[in-house]
Amino acid sequence: MTSTAPRLIAPALTGDQIRQKFLEFYAAKGHRILPSASLIPEDPTVLLTIAGMLPFKPIFLGQQAPTVPRATTSQKCIRTNDIENVGRTARHHTFFEMLGNFSFGDYFKTEAISWAWELLTEVYQLPPDRLVVSVFESDDQAWEIWHKKIGIPPEKICRMGEESNFWTAGPTGPCGPCSEIYYDFHPEHGTKDIDLDDDSRFIELYNLVFMELNQDSNKQRTPLQAKNIDTGMGLERMAQVLQGVPNNYETDLIFPIIQATANLANLNYADSPETTKTSLKVIGDHIRAVVHLISDGVSASNVGRGYVLRRLIRRVVRHGRLVGINKPFTTEVAEVALQMSEAVYPQVRQRQAVILSELEREEENFLKTLDRGEKLLAEIIAKAKSSKKKSKPAMISGLDAFTLYDTYGFPLELTQEIAAEQGLTVDEKGFEKEMESQRQRSQAAHETIDLTVxxxxxxxxxxxxxxxxxxxxxxxxxxxxxxxxxxxxxxxxxxxxxxxxxxxxxxxxxxxxxxxxxxxxxxxxxxxxxxxxxxxxxxxxxxxxxxxxxxxxxxxxxxxxxxDLTCRRRVQAHHTATHLLQAALKKLIDDSISQAGSLVAFDRLRFDFNCPRALTPAEVQQVEDQVNTWITESHATQTEILPIAAAKAKGAIAMFGEKYGAEVRVLDVPGVSMELCGGTHVSNTAEIGLFKIIAETGVASGIRRIEAIAGPAVRDYLNQRDQIVRELMERFKVKPEEIIERITGLQTELKTSQKERDALKAELALLKAKDLLTQAQIVNDLNILVAELPDMDPNGLKTTAEWFLQKLPQGVVVLGSASDGKASLVAAMSLEAIKQGYHAGNLIKELAQLCGGGGGGRPNFAQAGGKQPEKLAEALELARMRLGL
Incomplete structure (x- = not known):
């Protein structure tokens, strides 16, 4: 269940203000503010950072001495154990921030409880009568502090069992009771028989863990010599309460992403049905997660963290399709997440090119198979529903689920999720059986699919x-x-x-x-x-x-x-050329330029770099000339292994985001470039031969990209261009220098022909439209016309609707057309129709949803489109019904 939005009972704070006030409060209490750790934990037993205490786990386990007695953090976290509930409940997320204060053998229960209460009631100014607390069932000390020191009435202190209010680090090790602070949305319901599990009334804001015991292998617990404090407050939950919104998603921490997505889908979030809102919430949540995962160094793959990232991106893409976005869009909404995060987590902006590139590649790859896979899955679902037996729920077979996985790249979880939306289950055992059969066939197969190693x-x-x-x-x-x-x-x-x-x-x-x-x-x-x-x-x-x-x-x-030595030499030329390219950019454009990403392949190189503006054509040429100058100067390259501190002291450039060991390999082109690099390189710049820049473009705000070629790839490039010129010369019967003039003439002729064609199409559409005037019917003194015009583009449909409205005083016109595999719809209303309660935008939105699309508009005029033209006739019939025909 989700709660209704509370009225504002405390000063409304932004998410950034809530975070800052928390950290400043505990800094004033002697805590060191520490930065968020990476989502990739140092603990090899944990896939992702799932809690604020995880970076301090070695201290709590006694494996590492603390560097400070008290600390406070805002920790990025990722959890996917409840991914199916994201967007469906008020508070489930994959990415969230955990605010925490920690004591390593310093203060204990009295201070932790007193400061938590002070923070909530004095800093955040929550009314004390809105707060309820829980303690472990046998923790009389905590109960006494809450009641006698803080003044909480006994009926608002709930004793709870070990499942809810006792924390353990594992089968053995430090452990202890918890005390949790809840916010009450409905204090008017009284304090009798309080049920803190009722999440329509209560939300847990703050969890205080008192690590005071040690558990041995026999489950025996003895007091710890050094007692620790570990706390956690969900930033998103506190934002929901302080901002007076009905769920975490509508806070300023997530809603701007949702709004940007809704705009791309031409939707009004507030007026959207719950299923649409759920999809928008999923996108808002998951985009935050993938931006920070990629920023911290996770790349999409079929294993481990990479699989989590890939799964989240694919869920974003699929939910985008569900709300009517039929084009690549993830980088656009990711840019919103970047803007929202960069002030607190500047690394996301520094890693922007990598983030957007990874999203673009994953979305493109998934879209290649999504259409076909969705069509097949729709057929499978229809088949499963039609064959449903009365005594058993409908089920997708293991073979069908495996086909979707094997052929279309649908993970089993995605098939299960879509099936659940249709009230179906998936035969998971049958799926595993098919997987095993595939493995047994693999030795004799001529084509196999690499799943995971x-x-x-x-x-x-x-x-x-x-x-x-x-x-x-x-x-x-x-x-x-x-x-x-x-x-x-x-x-x-x-x-x-x-x-x-x-x-x-x-x-x-x-x-x-x-x-x-x-x-x-x-x-x-x-x-x-x-x-x-x-x-x-x-x-x-x-x-x-x-x-x-x-x-x-x-x-x-x-x-x-x-x-393959030929391939190796090609990649060596491109890799060394990449180093020369960065040196040329720093020398000629801006010394502060740094690498934001790169690709070194056999046939090309790609270099992304921080730069606030586009390079001019003259600057691009200067950079290219400088690299070629260094090539012809025949600089010998030198490599050596050095301690990382010594390498940096010598001036070697490190790549942001790369993890280096105690010793590093340094590539030095004396007088030109020195970088930390484990790649393969030419022994002399002369071996590169030639360098050519192919393109200079922007890939994101503040990030530019140069694509170039070097060595034999330049020869291939010139041969290809020469062949194109020869073919154009032969086709147009002109000299090389006359090709541009000839093409310009053809473009002029083509534009003239297109204008003539468009004029003829408009005249033909008008002739067809005139014949439809007689089909208008009068309802409540309004001339109402609903009609289909075959093969007409949206602009033509708009012009025709406007013409009809001129010819039909006090009219209502709804037109539809199927063209190029899409449905187009338009509605035009006279002033009299609007006075009678008709609304073009509302009507067209309903029709478009029936055609698998979205859209809307003003009361007097609206347009929309859909991806299911086969539903157009049904949509127009609905229009007739809504208009009383």
């Missing part, structure tokens, strides 16, 4: 050492197969045609890292050949992705590993 790598990491990389200086070697995987599963052997993941004892293959893609090449044995197409690195283990071209491969086999 992470789980198997975790198993292998216990038995094999990190891969030794010798590829800086050695391009081939004889080694042995340390492990072999097929579709992420560990196997002993694999046959011809199988896609495999191979782990070697040592390797000359560079694994994708720092923007540089992995090497290509082959593995060869006495009777086996494996073509290697990509190399990735997980926890120091190099995974070689390839396909067995002939023979059988098995664990322990000796093989020759040989990289």
């Amino acid at each position: 992470q789980g198997s790598l975790d198993q292998l990491a216990e038995h094999i050492h990190p891969t030794k990389f010798i590829g800086y200086d050695q391009f081939a070697l004889t080694t042995e197969i340390a492990a072999l995987l097929v579709e992420g599963e560990i196997v002993k052997t694999a046959g011809p045609g199988t896609s495999v993941q191979v782990i070697l004892s040592e390797t000359p293959f560079y694994a994708e890292s720092g923007g540089q893609i992995g090497d290509r090449g082959y593995l060869a044995g006495s009777d086996v050949l494996v073509q290697i197409e990509d190399v990735q690195k997980e926890n120091g283990i190099f995974v070689h992705y390839g396909r067995i071209e002939r023979g059988n491969l098995q664990t322990g086999d000796p093989v020759t590993a040989q990289i």
Whole structure:
């Protein structure tokens, strides 16, 4: 249940003000304000940072000495255990901020309780009669403090059991009772038999954990010598209360994202049905989550944190479709989240290019299969409903769910979520059975799908050492197969045609890292050949992705590993050119320019950088010329391994967001560039040959992108352009210098022809429209016309509706057309029709929703579109009914 919006009973504060007042309050109480830790926790047992105390877990467990006795933080958190409830309840989120104050063996219950009450009632000015507290059932000390020191009436102090009010770090270790502070939306209901689980009346604002005991393996608890305090206050919950809104989503922490999404969908949030509001809330919540996940270094994948990110992005895209957004949109709403976060978390703006690029790529990839997958799922749902048996709920078969996963990339969770919306379940056991059958077929398959290798790598990491990389200086070697995987599963052997993941004892293959893609090449044995197409690195283990071209491969086999030297030399040219490019930008444009992202491939390079303006064509040319000058000057490159402090002291540039060890590899082009870099490079700039900038564009506010080519890729580029020029010369029968003039002439002719065509179409539409005038009917003294005009674009439909309204005094005109796979609708109302209560915007919005779209407009005129033209006739029939025809 969700509560109704409370009236403002305290000064309304913004989310930023609530956060700041919390931190300042505890700083005044002797706490050190510490920055939020990353969403990627240092604790290897936890996937994501799920609570404000997690960064301090080693201190609470006695594994690490505290650096300060008291601390306070606003900690970014991610939880996905209740993802299905996001948007459906008032307070479930994936991303949220936890405000906390912590004592490491310093103060204890009296101070924690007294300060919490002072903060809520004096700083946030919540009325004391609106607050109710809970204590652990046997914690008489906390009860006494609340009652005798703070003055809370006994009937407003609820004793609760271990499930609700006792915290443990795990099966053993520190633990202790909790005391929670709740806000009461409806104090008029009295204090008899208070039920704090009634979330329509109560919301938990603040949780105080008193870590005073230690639990051993026999579940025996003894007092701790050093007692700790761990507290948590949900920022979004406090914002809901102080801003007087009905749920967390309508606070200023999330609602601007929802509003931006609604604008993209041409929706009014307040007037939208609950299902639409739910989708908008999901998008608002998830966009915050993905922005901060990517900012903290998570990349989308099919495993671990990457899978969480991918799942959230796909849910955003799908819910965008549900509200009528049929184009890529995630980067637009992400920009709103960036603006909202940058003052408190400046890293999100610094990582902006990476964030938007990751979103753009993931959305594009998912959209490629979403349409076909949704159509198939709709057919599957219809089939399941039609075959439903009376005694059993309708179910999607495991085979159908597997087909959606295998062919269209629909995760099982997404199929389950969509099915649940239709009142269906999914045969999960049947799905797992199909997955197992696929694994058994994999050895003989000619085409396989790489699902995930992470789980198997975790198993292998216990038995094999990190891969030794010798590829800086050695391009081939004889080694042995340390492990072999097929579709992420560990196997002993694999046959011809199988896609495999191979782990070697040592390797000359560079694994994708720092923007540089992995090497290509082959593995060869006495009777086996494996073509290697990509190399990735997980926890120091190099995974070689390839396909067995002939023979059988098995664990322990000796093989020759040989990289493709042509590809390696191409990528080396591009990587060193990227370093020269950054140096040229800093020298010629602005010394404060820094890298915001990069891609180094065999055929091109991409370099994103911080810059508040576009480069002029002259500046682009100057940068290109400078890089080519350094190339022709034949600078020898130098690499050395240094302690990171020494490398930075020498002036080496570090890439933001990259994690470096105690020792780093430094690439130095003397007098030109010095950067920390683990990639592969030319030994002399002359080996690059030539450098050419292809494009300079903006990818986000304050972020520019240069795309360029170097070395042999420039020759390929020039050959391609030369071939195009030759074909144009042949086609137009002109000289090279005459091509532009000839194309300009053709463009002029085309524009003239298009104008003539449009004029003819308008005349034809008008002739058709005149025939429809006779179909107008009189209802309540209004001339009402509802009609379909085939194959007419929205502009033509608008013009025709306006013409009809001129010809039909005191008229109501509703027109529809199906064109290019879409439905277009328009409604025009006279003043008399409006006086009788008709509203063009409201009517057209209802019709558009029936056609799978959205829109609206003014009382006198409105337009909309939909993606289901087959529903147009039904929509127009609804219009006739609404207009009394």
